[in-house]
Ligand code: SF4
């Protein structure tokens with residue numbers, strides 16, 4: 001883990017259910033007692049950080065991507081659009097031009113090269129961004145519209161929103177989508193540091209290895225937090241030691257943590273050993289003021 005000042009930290013995990021959101025929310029809330037923090041929920045398919053907020057959001061804005069819309073009246077079926085689309089998002093079916101919005105990357109190529117202006121770009125809603133504000137703590141939740149299949153464009157819109165609206169907030173913490181596929185990669189791409197949350201079980205180790213491989217391919221500085229420490233075995237610790245991966249903290253297994261979390265309550269101000277684990281992470285990341 002680097003010693004340089006941290007501006008953005010991603011909290012990620014190789015699989016769901018490891019305690020990633022518990023850690024991200026509590027870490028952000030704890031640090032916000034000393035400095036302004038933005039917590040961004042980038043798990044757009046299943047955002048759940050807002051369960052900790054008692055009030056409704058301060059703002060909710062619809063988010064759109066631009067998709068070409070076929071104008072049958074102008075089209076001469078010349079095939080230029082289907083040839084230029086490198087994402088295979090537009091095809092000719094008989095005498096119709098069909099756009100597959102899930103595959104469209106909004107690159108404008110077909111729209112701009114259509115000789116008949118038969119493919120104007122139109123807004124298509126893909127989700128919402130909601131914000132909450134409480135003292136030094138800001139929550140930005142990005143949520144994909146039901147039925148939309150592509151998480152990455154929504155993550156990019158949320159990142160743009162964060163960079164437009166919160167560039168003066170000194171610390172951003174991102175709660176990332178679980179797994180190691182495109183949404184997770186898109187979420188951690190621009191951050192300074194990554195915290196990989198895992199648990200000391202064979203499943204935890206297996207998914208941690210995949211997440212570590214991804215971080216190394218992306219050349220991201222990262223460390224590991226072992227959640228539910230005390231259950232399972234020592235294989236995760238042995239793996240981290242062998243691979244020279246820093247363990248930022250061990251969060252002891254405690255049923256009371258799960259109980260508080262399930263009631264939508266913050267944990268760090270009620271359970272001392274949990275707060276100590278967060279302090280350890282702060283120290284390791286240079287976030288102690
Ligand atoms: S490029 Fe324009 S005119 Fe040609 S097939 Fe596509 S929509 Fe029709």
Ligand code: SF4
Pocket residue numbers: 068084085086087088089090099103104105106107108109110111
């Ligand atoms: S905007 Fe780009 S990605 Fe979308 S259909 Fe047109 S050429 Fe393909």
